[in-house]
Amino acid sequence: MAKLDLFKFVPFRLNRLGAEVSAALSSEYRARYGLDIPEWRVMATLGFRNEACSAQYIAQCTRTHKSTISRAVTSLLEHELIERVENTEDRREFRLALTRKGHALYEELIPRLLRREQEILSCLTAQERKEFARLLGKIEDSLDLVQASRPMSEVEAY
Amino acid sequence: MAKLDLFKFVPFRLNRLGAEVSAALSSEYRARYGLDIPEWRVMATLGFRNEACSAQYIAQCTRTHKSTISRAVTSLLEHELIERVENTEDRREFRLALTRKGHALYEELIPRLLRREQEILSCLTAQERKEFARLLGKIEDSLDLVQASRPMSEVEAY
């Protein structure tokens, strides 16, 4: 008689925890700045890199569908948080970058989010936090989930 | 100049990992048995407990919205994987339980899912797996995310 306790089943737990943590964080940028998750991901990617990126690149990095990124980009353009310039070398794509206004928002938001992350992890000791991050990394690696912080030119496959 | 590397940001990583792992697993019950995630959660809850449960209880346990559970229950009833009987003590609610057919599916599915979970965690040593589960538990606790395996009568609040 096989049994599976949902509460000991890691996939379920990861899914629940991911959703819960995500919801906790998104209140920070949704209520306060009107950003949704895809928009925040675009902002985060552009803010972290200094070079302008294509939408495709952001989609790959964040593992978000290109149509979702496209919509987020449209919205951010309307709110003048990002700007885009045509890439003269490849006129299919656009280069995206934060505007001054977008940068200001980013600078204001980041410390808040890092604080929230610390709150969530405050139940762990420094040692445990480190270990948790390491184990998370191993799992990500094995799922080939790390598009990580590589320069744009090196990212090709999804 | 504040910076936030999305790939080192735990909330993002948890969200991504949760989605990815969930997608990997759901192929197991979607493609093979036509179940979606809410349906699978209902099946898992009913299969794990031996007593019949109310929809409300399942919603609380799995932290899934009651309307989502309601739709899943309707679908499972149509497929004759579960059955429901009126609760004569409280005629607002129904008691749900797996049918024989539902049990058979459950019995067939569980080993597959446990195998998948092991595959996903196979990148960790036994010791690391244990530690990962422990740390996950600490975070869940601090987020008050454990409705865990308590008998129905003890679950009251969401």
Add this chain to the structure above:
DNA sequence: TTTAGATAGTTGCAAGTGAGACTATCTCGC
């Protein structure tokens, strides 16, 4: 007993999202 408020479950509605078609553009082999 009556009534106000809580609770179980269902359903209509609106928002978000992935799949995939589509356009424009690029690349590579001939």
Add this chain to the structure above:
DNA sequence: GCGAGATAGTCTCACTTGCAACTATCTAAA
């Protein structure tokens, strides 16, 4: 230089899901 296939980005469609309203029922207090 040309045509086939790849790629960037947009858009429509269908599906999923959360919210909130609604019905039916229960509980507790006056």
